[in-house]
Amino acid sequence: MSDKREISFDILENTDIETVEKLERDIPMVSEKDRNRIFEMSLKKFESGMNKSIDGDNESENVGVDINDEEFIVSGVEKYSKPKMSKAAAAFIGTAAALAITISGIWAFSHSNNKIDEPMQDSTSTSSYEEKPSKLTLRYAQDRVLGNISEQMCSYSLFDVNKDDVPELIVNCKTTKNSYFSDFYYFNGIDYVREITLASDTDEKIELRGVIKCNEAENLIWCEHHEESGNAVYKMNGDNTFESMGCFEDDDEFLTSREWIDFKEGYSEEEAGSISVRPQEIHDLARNNLLETLSANQYCSVVEYAYCEINSDGTPELIINFENMSGNKFSSLYFFNGADYLNAAGETEKGVISNITGNLRFCPFESLIWCEHQNSGEYSVYKMNYDNTFELKDTIEEPDTANVNNQLGSLYNHYNNKEWINIEFTPYK
Amino acid sequence: MTDTQYALLYSVSPANAHTALFNEYFNYVYSIVFNKLRSCGTKEDIEECVSDVFAAVFEKYEKNGFSSGSLNGLIGTIAANKAISYFRSLSAKSKYTAEIDETALSEISDDELLVENAEKKELKDILLSCVNALGEPDSTMIIQKYYYNMNSSQIAEQHSLTSAGVRMRCARALKKLEKMLSEKGFGLKECSL
Numbered sequence: 243m244s245d246k247r248e249i250s251f252d253i254l255e256n257t258d259i260e261t262v263e264k265l266e267r268d269i270p271m272v273s274e275k276d277r278n279r280i281f282e283m284s285l286k287k288f289e290s291g292m293n294k295s296i297d298g299d300n301e302s303e304n305v306g307v308d309i310n311d312e313e314f315i316v317s318g319v320e321k322y323s324k325p326k327m328s329k330a331a332a333a334f335i336g337t338a339a340a341l342a343i344t345i346s347g348i349w350a351f352s353h354s355n356n357k358i359d360e361p362m363q364d365s366t367s368t369s370s371y372e373e374k375p376s377k378l379t380l381r382y383a384q385d386r387v388l389g390n391i392s393e394q395m396c397s398y399s400l401f402d403v404n405k406d407d408v409p410e411l412i413v414n415c416k417t418t419k420n421s422y423f424s425d426f427y428y429f430n431g432i433d434y435v436r437e438i439t440l441a442s443d444t445d446e447k448i449e450l451r452g453v454i455k456c457n458e459a460e461n462l463i464w465c466e467h468h469e470e471s472g473n474a475v476y477k478m479n480g481d482n483t484f485e486s487m488g489c490f491e492d493d494d495e496f497l498t499s500r501e502w503i504d505f506k507e508g509y510s511e512e513e514a515g516s517i518s519v520r521p522q523e524i525h526d527l528a529r530n531n532l533l534e535t536l537s538a539n540q541y542c543s544v545v546e547y548a549y550c551e552i553n554s555d556g557t558p559e560l561i562i563n564f565e566n567m568s569g570n571k572f573s574s575l576y577f578f579n580g581a582d583y584l585n586a587a588g589e590t591e592k593g594v595i596s597n598i599t600g601n602l603r604f605c606p607f608e609s610l611i612w613c614e615h616q617n618s619g620e621y622s623v624y625k626m627n628y629d630n631t632f633e634l635k636d637t638i639e640e641p642d643t644a645n646v647n648n649q650l651g652s653l654y655n656h657y658n659n660k661e662w663i664n665i666e667f668t669p670y671k
Numbered sequence: 672m673t674d675t676q677y678a679l680l681y682s683v684s685p686a687n688a689h690t691a692l693f694n695e696y697f698n699y700v701y702s703i704v705f706n707k708l709r710s711c712g713t714k715e716d717i718e719e720c721v722s723d724v725f726a727a728v729f730e731k732y733e734k735n736g737f738s739s740g741s742l743n744g745l746i747g748t749i750a751a752n753k754a755i756s757y758f759r760s761l762s763a764k765s766k767y768t769a770e771i772d773e774t775a776l777s778e779i780s781d782d783e784l785l786v787e788n789a790e791k792k793e794l795k796d797i798l799l800s801c802v803n804a805l806g807e808p809d810s811t812m813i814i815q816k817y818y819y820n821m822n823s824s825q826i827a828e829q830h831s832l833t834s835a836g837v838r839m840r841c842a843r844a845l846k847k848l849e850k851m852l853s854e855k856g857f858g859l860k861e862c863s864l
Contacts, residue, residue, distance in 0.1 A: 251818040252710070254795060272701065280722050281693050287726035288689075292733060385684045 289376055374407055380429060384411055387427060387434045399505045403428075404461050404478040412454055412505045415551055424505055425554070426450035426463065428482055440476070441483045450476070451554075455502035462487065464502055473497060525549070525578060529560055532576065532583045533670060542566040546667035553577075553609045553626040559586075561602060561665055573602040575611065577630045586632060604663055610635065672696075674737035681732065693725055696742070700724050700750045705819070707754035711761045720757045724750045794857055801851040809844040816841050 272280075375383075388398060400409035411427040411434050426449075427434035436449045453466040463476045463484075472489035475496070479485070490496050529547065536544050542564040549558035552575075560576040560583050576583040601614040611624040611632075622637040672695050681688035704720045712720070727749050731737070737745060802810045808830050815821045815829070816837075823834040823841070830837070849859050 251798065251814070254706070254798070254818055272697075276718070277697060280697075280718050281690070281725070283719070283722035284693065284725035284729065285689065287722060288729040288733075291726060291730045382686045385686045 289379065293376055375429065375431070380408065383429060383432070383434050387411060387413065401456060401503070401505070403456050403463060404480050404482065406480050406482075410478075414505060415554065423452055423554075424454040426454055426465070428478070430482065438476070438484045441479075441485050455504050457500050457502055460500070462500070464497065525558060525560075528578060528583050532560070533562070536562065536564075544670045545571065546669045548665045548667045550604060550665050552604055552611065553628055553630065555628050555630070559626070561667075562670075563667055575602060577626070579630065586626070602665075604665070672742055674742055677732070677737065677742065689725075689729055692728065692742070696725075696728075696746050697721075699743070700746060703747060703750040704754045704757075707751070707758050708761065709818075709820070711758060716757065716761060720753055721750075723757075724753045727753065797852065797855050797857060801848055801855070804851060805844050805847060809840055809847075812837060812841055813844050813848065 384398075384400075396413055396415045398414065399412045401412060402409045404410075408429050410429070412424050413427065414424045425436055426438075427436055428438070429435075436451075437447050438450060440446045440448065450463060450465045451467065455464040456462065457464070461478050463478060464473055465476065466473050472491065473494075474489050475487040477485045477487055487496075533544055533547065544562055545565045546563045548561050550561055551557075552559045557578045559578070561573050562576065563571055563573050565571050575586040577586055578584075603612040604610065605612070609626045609628075611626060613622045613624060614620075620638060623635040625633040625635050627633065672692065677688055677692060680691055700721050701717070704717050704724065708717050708720060724746070728746055731745075731749070802813055804810075805813060812826050812830065815826050816823075823837040826832075826841075827834045827837045832840070845859070852859060
């Protein structure tokens, strides 16, 4: 072996924390994959430790830190002297053990003969125990849903509909000041999901969205779907399957004779809250940046703005009203990409949407945008998808001036049954 | 990160708090654990110990919260104690004769040991200052090669160099280091114990 190979900075080993800190910057590259793996290991150990504690097993592991002790006791392998047993004591214990085994054997034999006709208990019947997710697992799963949702626009409630000790999640989103809808999520063992499967021949999959109420006594969910008439009621079973109980009129006895919990404001302080995972400041900051940039434009000035939830992703869209040099007002739509508000644009099957500007109205329950493009005189209906992409649903291009009202009427009638809303704007100075 | 920042983050999202703490302190914990286990543990042992440290930190907060102040000290203490525990277990398993570590040595009030300790400390400081004097990226490469025992290709990958380039740079840097140490009255072999 060469001299160079023999060189090793062993002197730095087992060193003081100060030296370790100096060496920290030169830490060998631990790949992202390895780091993630170590993080996952930490979380698993942590959860396992927490579960042990919940089960009342507070014994610390043989290696590690006693976290209940502020001094963090070091443990490990120490010399251990096995206590010696006297020969007489060993002989006595051996005889006693042998006697006990013989007696218990005779008893077991006679006992089993007496009960020979009784069916043997199926040992597997007790193994149907399913491990319940820990509070932390649930919290993580809730975070994954709530993490993308705006505080200002939404609140949430946790309510155990089917009484399986795993709460369901109801997220309430405001569409305007006085209008809101809720989304129902249940925990499928990994995540909180929206899509439910009805236990029917068709295995129909639906999402519970609209005004949601629950009946505690019978595990029922009343969902007033916005796009459908009537009030659908579903029963949630303990195994997270759902049954349709039918659709009812508002004054139907089925609904009026039962007590329903309304989740509009959250049903209790403890298990409901406003969402603060993504603070509103993030949106406000992005909005202010955008408004400042736009204000620098010399051809039009920013007059007012408003948040609006169009595609039900929990992240508010921003509508800004401008006034051009001729004094005409128009609106423009912006969506939040996680950091900034970007002008709504994109490629669709029917062509590129350069921007969604003009007189705008919205149908949040179906994520539709009605847009009157002022420059071209076109009318279009767009759909905003969950992933912030846009689809051009319908349009009147180059309207025939003489016939525009008919064309417009036709387009409007097509979407006439939709609940279009006008936005309340905040003046911008 | 302070305990208050962690608590705030945790109240909003435990997942985000855990991730943030892990990302901020990973290098710190890894270097402490590596420092203790480099001679007796494998890469897997080190990773296992690092994950134990974070699990213990998360659990500590979950059960008792963090006492006010910097998390650095708390995490450093947990990491050091975990690593010592691992060191003992691994040494016992591999019948490795554990060298008495510096912490233990410092408890023995023997004049000779104190002198030896002081000399070692001086050598460590000189070695690190000489390594730093090599400048980047040589100083990092030297530490990675002779302390973290990374091979040339691993170092090359990290520094976007070829393996041959790393070997050449390390050889030159080592010569420089040897010269600097000898000017201060030490040799390279003394650093290898």
